[in-house]
Amino acid sequence: MSSSSKPNLPVTNAVNGPPNADLVRERGAASFPVRDLTYLVYGGQERTEHLERIANMVASDPVFRKTDRFFLSRTEQYRRSLEKVRHYKELIAKHNLHSELDQQDLRQAIDEDLPIGLHVGMFIPTIVGQGTDEQQKKWLPLARAYKIIGTYAQTELGHGSFIRGLETVATYDKSTQEFVLNSPTLTATKWWPGALGKTSTHCVVFARLVISDRECGVHPFMVQLRSLENHEPLKGITVGDIGPKFAYETMDNGFLRFDHVRIPRDHMLMRFAQVAADGTYSTPPHSKVSYATMVFMRAYIIGTASSTLAKAVTIAVRYSCVRKQFPLRSGEPEQQILNYQNQQAALFPLLATAYAFHFTGNYIRQMYSDFVRGMRAQDFSVLPEMHATSAGLKSLTTWIASAGIETCRASCGGHGYSKLSGLPSLYANYIPACTYEGDNTVMCFQLARYLLKLYGKAQAKPGLRLPGNVSYLEKSTLLDERCDASTEELWLDPARQLHAYRNRALRLVANCANRLVAEMQKGKDEVLAVEAIKSDMVKVAKAHSYYVVLNNFVNAIEQLRASGTSTPILRVLKTLCDLFALHFIQADLGDFLEYGYLSSLHTEPLHAQIRRLLEAIRPDAVALVDAFNFTDHALGSALGVHNGRVYETLFEWAQQEPLNKTQVAPGYHEYIKPFLLAKM
Ligand SMILES: CCCCCCCC/C=C\CCCCCCCCCCC/C=C/C(=O)SCCNC(=O)CCNC(=O)[C@H](O)C(C)(C)COP(=O)(O)OP(=O)(O)OC[C@H]1O[C@@H](n2cnc3c(N)ncnc32)[C@H](O)[C@@H]1OP(=O)(O)O
Numbered sequence: 001m002s003s004s005s006k007p008n009l010p011v012t013n014a015v016n017g018p019p020n021a022d023l024v025r026e027r028g029a030a031s032f033p034v035r036d037l038t039y040l041v042y043g044g045q046e047r048t049e050h051l052e053r054i055a056n057m058v059a060s061d062p063v064f065r066k067t068d069r070f071f072l073s074r075t076e077q078y079r080r081s082l083e084k085v086r087h088y089k090e091l092i093a094k095h096n097l098h099s100e101l102d103q104q105d106l107r108q109a110i111d112e113d114l115p116i117g118l119h120v121g122m123f124i125p126t127i128v129g130q131g132t133d134e135q136q137k138k139w140l141p142l143a144r145a146y147k148i149i150g151t152y153a154q155t156e157l158g159h160g161s162f163i164r165g166l167e168t169v170a171t172y173d174k175s176t177q178e179f180v181l182n183s184p185t186l187t188a189t190k191w192w193p194g195a196l197g198k199t200s201t202h203c204v205v206f207a208r209l210v211i212s213d214r215e216c217g218v219h220p221f222m223v224q225l226r227s228l229e230n231h232e233p234l235k236g237i238t239v240g241d242i243g244p245k246f247a248y249e250t251m252d253n254g255f256l257r258f259d260h261v262r263i264p265r266d267h268m269l270m271r272f273a274q275v276a277a278d279g280t281y282s283t284p285p286h287s288k289v290s291y292a293t294m295v296f297m298r299a300y301i302i303g304t305a306s307s308t309l310a311k312a313v314t315i316a317v318r319y320s321c322v323r324k325q326f327p328l329r330s331g332e333p334e335q336q337i338l339n340y341q342n343q344q345a346a347l348f349p350l351l352a353t354a355y356a357f358h359f360t361g362n363y364i365r366q367m368y369s370d371f372v373r374g375m376r377a378q379d380f381s382v383l384p385e386m387h388a389t390s391a392g393l394k395s396l397t398t399w400i401a402s403a404g405i406e407t408c409r410a411s412c413g414g415h416g417y418s419k420l421s422g423l424p425s426l427y428a429n430y431i432p433a434c435t436y437e438g439d440n441t442v443m444c445f446q447l448a449r450y451l452l453k454l455y456g457k458a459q460a461k462p463g464l465r466l467p468g469n470v471s472y473l474e475k476s477t478l479l480d481e482r483c484d485a486s487t488e489e490l491w492l493d494p495a496r497q498l499h500a501y502r503n504r505a506l507r508l509v510a511n512c513a514n515r516l517v518a519e520m521q522k523g524k525d526e527v528l529a530v531e532a533i534k535s536d537m538v539k540v541a542k543a544h545s546y547y548v549v550l551n552n553f554v555n556a557i558e559q560l561r562a563s564g565t566s567t568p569i570l571r572v573l574k575t576l577c578d579l580f581a582l583h584f585i586q587a588d589l590g591d592f593l594e595y596g597y598l599s600s601l602h603t604e605p606l607h608a609q610i611r612r613l614l615e616a617i618r619p620d621a622v623a624l625v626d627a628f629n630f631t632d633h634a635l636g637s638a639l640g641v642h643n644g645r646v647y648e649t650l651f652e653w654a655q656q657e658p659l660n661k662t663q664v665a666p667g668y669h670e671y672i673k674p675f676l677l678a679k680m
């Protein structure tokens, strides 16, 4: 064989050999029935088995392969994701997966940021939410059959967060009953929308409506961008890809400019605001109703924080079980790194958080359905609560999940830095969730503003009843109460845990409110006074959101207990809930100590209880990540493979590296050989 054409490496088929003995042993020693916990997470046996059928179908289909993704160029990755989209459509037809839920399950199993994500996640929901019945009748069948592909084009080069600052204009021309879309400045260029660059034929554009020189605010318009015959951009439209990003290579985030593009009057989505033929403008019933798709997506993102973090933790826990470093004493076998307390302290709180966020996802889904039901009956009263709660939870969950993935990566040592661990790409593709659908900090201001308002109302009107999650704002006497968890046992009391979180949230809200008043007393108007408390507002929003997450976890366990869930499952969930509660007090201890809510009388038993919880979780750690039930395809990680054959898999996957295609390095003749062979 020619030494330069083939690698001199053993061809292994070792990835499929017998499973790692440590993993087998740990799985055999779980204290609870793993399968039952899986059913609990996914909504029952039938649903779990359905999801498994879809996941296995995807995992065994070569079109959906992921293992070579790191060796593809950006263009190849984009093409590959289009191939996956085509195949996704073929599978829907072949297996009769026509329901929304089946298609969602299939996309979830494919597990890639496909360039139809925005079509499904924002374009169609915006038509459903903002279109009139006629508009829905016209566009929904086309969109659902993928006869048109759309996206959500709101953000511009110059503005993302400040929606009222958008510059794209839609001027109504009464004489032709058309809107004229225009990008008057460079900064008016739409910039970032997913799938806008190369894939979409249509989009919903957010533009400022102008009628006879009157500004009517930002509204959504349906615009065709490309020919349905040959995909060329239509006249007056400049569109393309925004170029390389941190990751997200499969997605053609795009730019878009309009040069006086005309669209018919009925292309403004007019469910809530209308422009009549003569130019008469009817205002929407709520000024922010056109922002509803963002609220929907924020709720969706909260739900995905759990599964994303769960993937990272699955990889890190399985690997930490297989990986061994150092004997404790010489002559003894080396320890699994998962036995080290520091490794447990890094990973188990994240494991607990993945379960906590699962229940937060259920909660926000329910809240969102109630909100939609109200909206259909023209009741917008829940909108402020829905907006504020989802804004805060979106921020907290994405921040924690992002940082958590990085913690998992670092806890896998050197192999965590290999892309083959799956963790770098999980991280890089996930972190924009802290920015898109509302920059997290900006979203925190929304929740803090809402809490400050309610607190002010409750102060002004004693006896006022506030909605469930914020009802603690009524009780200013809570501020005088102190923690009484002076033993390890007392720290396991959910009422005491919740008391601590409520007290911290109320104290931060009250402090913020007092500071606001103080700033105004110094002579600032309200706007400038708010500017002076902004970093505290972020803390307020996080504190409240932590409370909401914990409250839901505690309530969920109570409901499971009431519905007869078995003791071993309840026990392990309670341990996770305790660890979640205590870990995040420990992480923000300063907040609790600063105002004397806690003292060293309480912190010692707190730390001791956390150590006990880590020990309690250790024997179940593998079973707890197994219960998430990810296929190897979904994890895409040599370190997280279910059979634990980590080293075999790493070795085999590395053989695909293009540099290994030849024995002699490309560039050797030009750059290495000359100095190696140069005369001394
Ligand atoms: C529900 C779960 C269901 C699960 C079902 C699953 C089905 C899933 C199906 C499909 C999924 C497909 C998968 C898709 C995968 C895609 C991957 C993700 C891709 C990411 C795509 C990203 C897209 C984007 O980023 S789109 C652009 C997003 N942009 C933003 O978010 C901008 C952020 N800025 C704002 O939201 C606002 O401008 C603002 C809130 C910061 C301020 O607004 P402004 O107009 O300036 O208002 P202001 O004067 O400050 O406030 C006035 C009052 O209005 C209140 N308010 C503001 N916004 C809202 C709102 N949205 N709702 C209600 N009220 C609002 C504000 O609080 C003020 O109230 P006040 O009482 O006067 O104080």
Ligand SMILES: Cc1cc2nc3c(=O)[nH]c(=O)nc-3n(C[C@H](O)[C@H](O)[C@H](O)COP(=O)(O)OP(=O)(O)OC[C@H]3O[C@@H](n4cnc5c(N)ncnc54)[C@H](O)[C@@H]3O)c2cc1C
Pocket: 118, 152, 153, 154, 155, 158, 159, 160, 161, 162, 191, 192, 193, 194, 248, 253, 432, 435, 436, 437, 438, 439, 441, 442, 534
């Ligand atoms: C991967 C990705 C996909 C995206 N997909 C889409 C899409 O499909 N459609 C779409 O329309 N958009 C999309 N976006 C755009 C996204 O929604 C915006 O980037 C996001 O809303 C943040 O807005 P911005 O970029 O204007 O940030 P900025 O608002 O400029 O934020 C920059 C910094 O300023 C701070 N800041 C901003 N305002 C204030 C304030 N009032 N007070 C204090 N601090 C402030 C922020 O906290 C942040 O730290 C996408 C973005 C990314 C990264």
